[in-house]
Amino acid sequence: MSKLLFIQTLGCAMNVRDSEHIIAELKSKEDYALTDDIKKADLILINTCSVREKPVNKLFSEIGSFEKVKKDGAKIGVLGCTASHLGDEIFKRAPYVDFVLGARNTSKISKAVNTPKFISTDINYDDSEYAFGDFRTSKYKAFVNIMIGCDKKCSYCIVPQTRGDEISIPANLILKEVEKSVNSGAKEIFLLGQNVNNYGRRFSNSHEKIDFSDLLVKISDVKGVERIRFTSPHPLHMDDKFLDVFVNNDKICKSMHMPLQSGSTRVLKAMRRGYTKEWFLDRALKLREMCPDVSISTDIIVAYPGESDEDFLDTMDVLEKVRFEQIFSFKFSPRPLTPAANLPMIDDEIASRRLSTLQNRHTQILDEITQKELGKVHRVYFEELRDGFQVAGRSFNNFMVSVKGSEELLGKTLDVKITNPKRMVLYGEIVS
Numbered sequence: 001m002s003k004l005l006f007i008q009t010l011g012c013a014m015n016v017r018d019s020e021h022i023i024a025e026l027k028s029k030e031d032y033a034l035t036d037d038i039k040k041a042d043l044i045l046i047n048t049c050s051v052r053e054k055p056v057n058k059l060f061s062e063i064g065s066f067e068k069v070k071k072d073g074a075k076i077g078v079l080g081c082t083a084s085h086l087g088d089e090i091f092k093r094a095p096y097v098d099f100v101l102g103a104r105n106t107s108k109i110s111k112a113v114n115t116p117k118f119i120s121t122d123i124n125y126d127d128s129e130y131a132f133g134d135f136r137t138s139k140y141k142a143f144v145n146i147m148i149g150c151d152k153k154c155s156y157c158i159v160p161q162t163r164g165d166e167i168s169i170p171a172n173l174i175l176k177e178v179e180k181s182v183n184s185g186a187k188e189i190f191l192l193g194q195n196v197n198n199y200g201r202r203f204s205n206s207h208e209k210i211d212f213s214d215l216l217v218k219i220s221d222v223k224g225v226e227r228i229r230f231t232s233p234h235p236l237h238m239d240d241k242f243l244d245v246f247v248n249n250d251k252i253c254k255s256m257h258m259p260l261q262s263g264s265t266r267v268l269k270a271m272r273r274g275y276t277k278e279w280f281l282d283r284a285l286k287l288r289e290m291c292p293d294v295s296i297s298t299d300i301i302v303a304y305p306g307e308s309d310e311d312f313l314d315t316m317d318v319l320e321k322v323r324f325e326q327i328f329s330f331k332f333s334p335r336p337l338t339p340a341a342n343l344p345m346i347d348d349e350i351a352s353r354r355l356s357t358l359q360n361r362h363t364q365i366l367d368e369i370t371q372k373e374l375g376k377v378h379r380v381y382f383e384e385l386r387d388g389f390q391v392a393g394r395s396f397n398n399f400m401v402s403v404k405g406s407e408e409l410l411g412k413t414l415d416v417k418i419t420n421p422k423r424m425v426l427y428g429e430i431v432s
Contacts (some may be wrong), residue, residue: 002033006041011049013231014192015080017143018106019047019272022079024133025109038066043075043113048082050158053333056082060093065098077101077112084162085120085337103163104148107132123164124149129173134180140383140411141188142181146174146215150194151201152234154261155272156301158335159194169273170200170207171215175222182224185411186254186382189219191230197237212237213245220251226413227381227396228252232259236274238283247291251320254291255398256326258271258284259299263315267304271340284322295397297326302358303351304332305343312354319361325369325398327362331355363423370421373399377431382409392425398420 004028009019022045026032030179035041044066048059059082066076075098078090084102091097099242102121109128112118128148136142151166152157178189199212210218210232222267228251233242235258246252258280262268265276287294300315319327331351334341345351378395382405386392391405401416402425403409420427 001043002031002379004035004036004037004040005032005043005045006035006038007045007047008062009047009049011047011081013143013190014145014194015047015049015103016137017192018080018103018211020135020143021047021106021132021138022047025107026113027135028133028269029110030113038071039071041070041074043077044070045077045079046076048080050081050085050162050335052330053335055227063094067094071312075099079103079106079109079409081162081407084121084123085158085210088119088209091119095151097311122274123162125164126204128167128169134184136181136184136186138383139185139365140381141190142186143190143192144174144177144181144211145192146196146199146230147193151198152195152274153272155270155339156304156332156335158338160274161337163194166194166198166202168201168203170205171210171218172205174215175218178219178222178225182222187224187411187413188227188229188383189225191219191228193230194232195234195237195243196230197233207244211241213242216245216249216252220249225251229255229398231257233257235259235280235283236272238287243283243287243290247287247294253394253398254293255295255297255395256287257297257299260315260318261299261301262304262307263318264307264311265314267307267311267314270306271301271304277318281318281321288322295325295399296322297398298322298324298328298359300327300329301332302329302354303346305340305345307332307346307354312357316358316361319358319416323363323365323369325366327358329355329358329362331384338418366423370423370426373418373426377415377417378428379413385410395426399426400424401428403428403430405430 077099079101081103083100090100099118101112104125105120107127147168149164149166166407197212200210380393380401381392382391384392390402392402392411413432414430416428418426420430
């Protein structure tokens with residue numbers, strides 16, 4: 001009888017893909033099967049995020065609760081980015097943890113499970129050419145890593161300290177994984193990397209010279225691929241070739257995540273982002289001009305140390321000019337091992353007020369955007385069952401769209417007329 005695995009994943013899509021790799025390894029090599037019942041699990045894993053402070057705090061409360069409900073003999077493992085930067089401190093704070101495995105060490109999961117108090121947190125361990133087993137949380141969409149690590153030195157970001165130097169995965173391996181995904185039923189390919197449009201700068205060994213734009217073309221040529229998405233591109237590397245391929249390739253979904261972080265050139269320099277307000281606006285507005293139906297999302301940090309009222313107004317100015325369809329916005333959170341960790345913090349009341357101002361204005365913009373969707377027809381790829389006999393999917397430009405229906409719609413791509421646009425979901429009726 002198979003042993004049972006319970007896994008909880010915190011953080012980004014890359015963590016989701018890491019968890020899929022871990023599940024695949026444990027299923028094929030250690031005879032584990034997944035369970036949603038933690039009390040029945042023989043192995044309990046938490047795959048962590050350390051980009052912000054809240055998930056780190058949540059880690060120890062979560063594993064404490066795991067310890068209270070786990071059955072006798074069950075093991076607990078801590079994985080991912082927080083495992084990378086805390087290392088053996090996790091054992092000290094939670095001695096009932098059985099092993100710690102950093103974000104760049106997922107291919108060692110079998111050894112970790114079978115070795116008492118195993119720890120591996122080498123941020124430059126290279127498994128870029130490792131052949132993981134196959135497991136996906138969705139049969140309709142496939143996450144595919146195209147690179148690991150990050151070479152950027154943003155002053156606020158802990159990722160280079162948890163995922164190591166940037167290495168691109170060879171294109172032939174990526175294409176094989178795409179083909180395998182399509183053959184198992186996925187129509188949408190979601191490419192993952194810290195800075196995807198810097199792909200091809202460094203490989204572990206000698207490989208074909210290729211950039212991200214060329215990789216996108218190769219993937220679009222794979223038979224059976226209907227949609228391609230990716231995250232996250234870096235504004236610094238959004239050259240004209242990249243924009244041309246994005247706009248003119250009809251398999252690339254017309255949604256772009258452009259992490260702004262700040263609209264102030266002065267703050268961007270302090271953040272070590274490598275571009276200016278003017279460059280970001282030039283790229284975003286050029287994209288709007290080339291592709292009027294594109295949706296643009298972004299990340300914004302308010303109250304970075306030293307941010308003045310004028311700096312914040314620059315961020316608001318970018319918001320007004322670009323009118324993002326989606327923003328992920330946060331107050332600055334000092335992260336360990338980063339240059340900004342020890343800088344003087346802006347008063348929390350000021351930071352909270354700026355965040356509220358930003359979010360409230362974006363809510364108004366989003367309401368204006370969504371109301372214009374009334375009566376439009378979107379091509380929707382359905383992949384999710386929801387309560388109330390609803391089936392949801394994404395439009396080509398990344399709006400979440402929901403219709404009345406059942407599981408027979410899953411995996412289908414259909415035209416939907418929007419009849420009731422809401423802020424987070426567009427409700428509609430199938431027209432073909």
